[in-house]
Amino acid sequence: MADKEGxxxxxxxxxxxxxxxxxxxxxxxxxxxxxxSSLWMTLxxxxxxxxxxxxxxxxxxxPTRLQSVTxxxxxxxxxMVRENAGEDGMKYFPIxxxxxTFIIFANVLGLIPYSFTVTSHxxxxxxxxxxxxxxxxxxxxxxxxxxxxxxxxxxxxPAPLLILLVPIEIISYFVRPISHSIRLGANMLAGHAVLKVxxxxxxxxxxxxxxxxxMMVGIxxxxxxxxxxxxxxxxxxxxxYLNDALxxx
Amino acid sequence: MTEKRDGESELQARIRRARDDLEPKxxxxxxxxxxxxxxxxxxxxxxxxxxxxxAAIGWSLDELFSSKPLFLIGFGIxxxxxxxxxxxxxxxxxSRRNSSDTDKSDADAKDQ
Numbered sequence: 001m002a003d004k005e006g007x008x009x010x011x012x013x014x015x016x017x018x019x020x021x022x023x024x025x026x027x028x029x030x031x032x033x034x035x036x037s038s039l040w041m042t043l044x045x046x047x048x049x050x051x052x053x054x055x056x057x058x059x060x061x062x063p064t065r066l067q068s069v070t071x072x073x074x075x076x077x078x079x080m081v082r083e084n085a086g087e088d089g090m091k092y093f094p095i096x097x098x099x100x101t102f103i104i105f106a107n108v109l110g111l112i113p114y115s116f117t118v119t120s121h122x123x124x125x126x127x128x129x130x131x132x133x134x135x136x137x138x139x140x141x142x143x144x145x146x147x148x149x150x151x152x153x154x155x156x157x158p159a160p161l162l163i164l165l166v167p168i169e170i171i172s173y174f175v176r177p178i179s180h181s182i183r184l185g186a187n188m189l190a191g192h193a194v195l196k197v198x199x200x201x202x203x204x205x206x207x208x209x210x211x212x213x214x215m216m217v218g219i220x221x222x223x224x225x226x227x228x229x230x231x232x233x234x235x236x237x238x239x240x241y242l243n244d245a246l247x248x249x
Numbered sequence: 250m251t252e253k254r255d256g257e258s259e260l261q262a263r264i265r266r267a268r269d270d271l272e273p274k275x276x277x278x279x280x281x282x283x284x285x286x287x288x289x290x291x292x293x294x295x296x297x298x299x300x301x302x303x304a305a306i307g308w309s310l311d312e313l314f315s316s317k318p319l320f321l322i323g324f325g326i327x328x329x330x331x332x333x334x335x336x337x338x339x340x341x342x343x344s345r346r347n348s349s350d351t352d353k354s355d356a357d358a359k360d361q
Contacts, residue, residue, distance in 0.1 A: 171324075
């Protein structure tokens with residue numbers, strides 16, 4: 001990171017730049033340009049798909065290591081959906097499992113040095129969260145019809161207070177997709193930026209650089225935890241929102 | 250020595266105790282502590298997002314009707330209330346999950 005004149009040169013945000021991979025150097029990102037973000041999304045889908053196709057193709061009674069990984073992931077999400085969204089939420093298990101796989105692979109593949117973390121961009125996480133929000137709301141209306149609107153009316157509430165409480169309920173419903181997306185995006189962004197800041201201190205400090213390097217090892221370990229945990233939290237919240245839409249209150 | 254249960258031989262009691270020792274103990278490990286931190290961040294975020302969203306709605310309504318800062322104040326307060334409402338819902342959900350966790354471990358204890 002240190003430039004020619006020496007000294008500390010830290011640029012933690014350049015790793016999040018989106019660049020088109022084809023065409024001239026420094027070309028603008030257009031609607032259909034294939035960027036580093038697109039490349040890593042492709043890799044996520046390919047690696048995730050390969051893991052499950054190859055892992056599940058053996059169908060051994062005594063699973064191999066790869067098969068165990070797929071079985072553990074599948075079972076983990078299945079239990080999560082059943083516990084949080086109930087039996088009738090199992091209908092939506094495939095989409096939730098897909099979401100979980102995409103996010104966990106995005107987070108973990110993003111930890112590979114020189115890779116690009118797709119989920120560090122709010123544009124990506126907001127798209128995922130909005131997808132969940134729209135789908136869940138649509139499910140609520142399809143299942144309950146106009147009755148779903150009573151979701152915004154607190155029970156046993158005196159009529160005059162409703163003027164105040166209904167807007168509060170509606171705003172807090174719209175808080176969901178925002179906090180849903182910011183949590184994932186900000187967690188990934190912050191962790192990677194912190195790693196880059198520490199990395200910037202290593203080279204200029206010569207022998208003293210061992211200290212930030214040691215810190216980086218610790219933070220990297222924490223980042224692995226965060227990567228998996230954030231994927232879990234995103235999915236579990238999806239299940240909870242789905243449960244609200246299916247069963248209301 | 251070990252306390253014997255009804256109809257248990259000395260050997261059976263020792264086997265049971267050895268098995269209990271092998272059971273993973275419920276402790277507050279790093280992951281659980283981190284989980285508490287996650288909940289704290291989640292609540293903070295919900296509070297801030299609620300207020301921000303309310304303020305944003307109010308501000309846009311003010312732009313629309315050029316009535317600054319009437320709606321900004323009103324919806325800012327509403328947004329804060331919505332944030333508190335969301336945080337309370339999160340807290341409720343956490344306590345529900347905790348109680349169901351202890352229910353489960355109680356049931357497990359009964360099974361054995």
